[in-house]
Amino acid sequence: MTKPFPCTQCGLCCQHVHLSNETHFLDRGDGICKHYDMASKACSIYTERPDICRVDRMYSLRYVQQHTWDEFVTMNLKVCTQLGSGSPR
Ligand code: SF4
Numbered sequence: 001m002t003k004p005f006p007c008t009q010c011g012l013c014c015q016h017v018h019l020s021n022e023t024h025f026l027d028r029g030d031g032i033c034k035h036y037d038m039a040s041k042a043c044s045i046y047t048e049r050p051d052i053c054r055v056d057r058m059y060s061l062r063y064v065q066q067h068t069w070d071e072f073v074t075m076n077l078k079v080c081t082q083l084g085s086g087s088p089r
């Protein structure tokens with residue numbers, strides 16, 4: 001891995017956990033993660049957050065055989081962009 005995932009910490013993924021079967025269990029009922037702190041716009045369990053919320057860990061666990069890190073970053077950034085454009089909801 002050559003560079004960290006360029007997360008802007010916009011929080012949009014944490015506010016759309018209902019969109020993926022893998023994060024659905026985090027939904028507090030309106031699509032927002034039950035661990036997302038709206039006031040500080042941060043994860044309230046950041047150091048204990050599940051693997052699915054850790055891009056680098058998910059890469060190591062599931063995608064390292066099929067994709068380079070740069071490819072995986074690009075795939076994930078596409079989702080970030082879709083969330084930012086408001087198209088998924
Ligand atoms: S949507 Fe993307 S850029 Fe925004 S917090 Fe999530 S991972 Fe980071």
Ligand code: SF4
Nearest residue numbers: 014033035036043053
């Ligand atoms: S556990 Fe934390 S990082 Fe994961 S979706 Fe919820 S608020 Fe975001």
